[in-house]
Amino acid sequence: MPVELRGARVEFGGGLFGGPRKAALVGVDLALPAEEPRIIAVVGESGSGKTTLTRLLLGLLRPTAGSALWRGRELSSLGGEDWRAYRREVQAVFQDPFGSFNPVYRVDRMLVLPALTFGLARDEQEARALATTAPAAVGLRPADTLGRFPHQLSGGQRQRLMVARAVMLRPRVLVADEPVSMVDASLRAAILESLWQLTREAGLSLVYITHDLATAYAIADEILVMRHGEVVERGDAVAVIRRPSHPYTRELIAALPPPDPTVDWGLEKAEE
Numbered sequence: 001m002p003v004e005l006r007g008a009r010v011e012f013g014g015g016l017f018g019g020p021r022k023a024a025l026v027g028v029d030l031a032l033p034a035e036e037p038r039i040i041a042v043v044g045e046s047g048s049g050k051t052t053l054t055r056l057l058l059g060l061l062r063p064t065a066g067s068a069l070w071r072g073r074e075l076s077s078l079g080g081e082d083w084r085a086y087r088r089e090v091q092a093v094f095q096d097p098f099g100s101f102n103p104v105y106r107v108d109r110m111l112v113l114p115a116l117t118f119g120l121a122r123d124e125q126e127a128r129a130l131a132t133t134a135p136a137a138v139g140l141r142p143a144d145t146l147g148r149f150p151h152q153l154s155g156g157q158r159q160r161l162m163v164a165r166a167v168m169l170r171p172r173v174l175v176a177d178e179p180v181s182m183v184d185a186s187l188r189a190a191i192l193e194s195l196w197q198l199t200r201e202a203g204l205s206l207v208y209i210t211h212d213l214a215t216a217y218a219i220a221d222e223i224l225v226m227r228h229g230e231v232v233e234r235g236d237a238v239a240v241i242r243r244p245s246h247p248y249t250r251e252l253i254a255a256l257p258p259p260d261p262t263v264d265w266g267l268e269k270a271e272e
């Protein structure tokens, strides 16, 4: 298992000035098989604990109880080289790509630096070569993006570059927390499609975190439904939509807009 959560619980607050303790995650299990890449969607409304789950998977937060593991070892116990290997193997795509860019550096630096840090390139020249090929993977032209500053790009371009950067590092797992919620509706399907295609081509697992059950169904093999920090339903994507077992999942399905015939997802969804 590249990454795994076992009975993970996260509480915030408490202490002298922290106010009452509040559980943001309760007993969450999540495992990505090492053998075959999977796309797992985590669906839940705002405040259900999705970003807390993301931060656990990325080692940015420690569980209050339970475990967050990488290759069977507690993330909090990893040091030095292991931590670096894990940081490369598990890559993030965040909701707000602007927040992930350093505004004073040109875009190419965002690609060149990690290529060096994670040892994908031996020197600056090799790193530049990698950085130059990365944008094409997400349908961007290097000439239109690399020499620019983040504010000179559109939100859609920035989000695509985040995906390009993550994939360039040859991870095993991508964790994408609401990757298209800040992007114009007209671009969402295209960006999700390129995310889906890249993960498939590169044989990565994807944890796609979203409040949107429709896109979860469109791209995922497996769906987890979260409510108040708890996974209330999980299973094969088709089964969850066709035969939801939890009343909350049924509510979410009932609230789905009718399929938009003008959007061609270009994704095959296996029928049972």
Ligand SMILES: Nc1ncnc2c1ncn2[C@@H]1O[C@H](COP(=O)(O)OP(=O)(O)O)[C@@H](O)[C@H]1O
Pocket (backbone or CB within 6 Å): 012, 013, 023, 024, 044, 045, 046, 047, 048, 049, 050, 051, 052, 053
């Ligand atoms: N750093 C924090 N300190 C205190 N409470 C937090 C913190 N981060 C998240 N929470 C709380 O935990 C719950 C889950 O938040 P979050 O994981 O961000 O949900 P989502 O991403 O699904 O909107 C919310 O009630 C939120 O207010």
Ligand SMILES: [Mg+2]
Pocket (backbone or CB within 6 Å): 050, 051, 052, 178
């Ligand atoms: Mg969130």
